[in-house]
Amino acid sequence: MRLSSSFLPTLKEVPAEAQIVSHRFMLRTGMVRQMSSGIYAWLPAGLRVLNKIADIVREEQEAINAQEVLMPTLQSADLWKRSGRYDAYGPEMLRIVDRHKRDLLYGPTNEEMITDIFDQFVTSYKGLPALLYQIQWKFRDEIRPRFGVMRGREFYMKDGYSFDVDYDSAVVTYHKMMLAYLRTFQRIGVKAIPMLADTGPIGGDLSHEFIILAPTGESGIFFDSAFADQNWLEMPVDIADKDSLASFFKRMTSFYAATDEKHDEVEWDKVPVERKCEGRGIEVGQIFYFGTKYTESMDVSVTGSDSKKIYPHMGSYGIGVSRLVAAIIESSHDENGIIWPDAVAPFKAVIINLGMKDQACKDVCESLYKTDPENFLYDDRDERAGAKFADADLMGHPWQIIVGPRGVAQNIVEIKRRKTGMRAEVPVDQIIEYMASHQD
RNA sequence: CGGGCAGUAGCGCAGCCUGGUAGCGCAUCAGUCUGGGGGACUGGGGGUCGUGGGUUCGAAUCCCGCCUGCCCGACCA
16 A cells, blocks of 8 residues: 555644553554544554454354354344343443334344344254354443543454353363464464453353453453463364363463452462463453353253253353454554554555655665555655654554665665564565565 | 543644633645655644533633543443
């Protein structure tokens, strides 16, 4: 994309309402614009990141055979009255009345709706397990929205739902989801640690929150640093084999990790002092087994092999996609701006033309740009070098390809890695190759 | 929902106390110079002063209501 003809405005000064670093950078880089309390418009730079995260989430869901659906944001209140949650959910649910005086609501989550859909199509245990997900906007009327998209009222979320024939089968699904989540966060480029979460009235140990380390996080966290040292990507996991999944699950959850709410001093003391890590974190996902809560309350059943009625065991699995955008920035930035992980950066690299009046510079920039116009941002503005560098650092592109008259005369451009600050002079025709072979 | 604060140009702010021509910086536009880390100079454009009412010859300024937003707390992907 050519910067001169793009809608990619940056700000030198920050709107006063932005308190935390991710919010400030998101506003300064023109990723989002607040439209109302806790409600944001996503502008091109922000949307690109949002979509990249969603794509990774999608691929990892498909990898465990979850299938994508898209449910409406508006739901009928009747559905929620069936489960009993219409009254239970409280003022956090945005309720709407249409012209016929019918009660609707803007979905804060979709257990009822997915259960209803499931009910209409699956009538036999042979239809199980079923694993569906969507990536859709949700609305929760938070008492006090804050921190930009970190805690907005409207947010973009991946929500998955599973239906299994019994508890044992549901556990296998849960294990698969643990795997998918760890892979998802790994690919996105953040370190998310699964921590035992409150399971509510169901009990058991089948709910985990995934927490990203960030000093500005809302939850205090305690964890065994041995988790971070796990090279689990090299551990073979066969998703068709429940024992393989179970041993993977056991390994990934065997280290102490808890938020301050669930912190247990006795267990914590068993962790060797040198491995004790305390800090703050941001919750970016949660997985949850809740048994037959909705299938029973909504009377949704299938016929078992013995012709008897079975209430499928359900689980739900969320990833806060829009929150992740902010969480990534919280955990990856410096005083000059964002440092995007490669996988989710809005652009792979920015081509900084320092010789806008130099034909040779322009030619080099153009030919480079044309090799991948979708992923290169070409800063072809008639700005001074300082402004271009400042914007490049602010926007956090993983690579900066600096094209100036001095280097071009020798057929060389300078390349800078945002993450490390590493700089190198590279022959023009080797740039693409250089980036591919120097990811760290 | 309790406590605090704020709405003046796209953004950051001053002016309000003590009523009388609506200002500054950044951004933006035109031009000249400049050209490897947000450069300089000159000249422009841009305002229902959140909103409704009241007081007054006269209201951004004083008074009352309302709306919106932000911060702290209790609650949450």
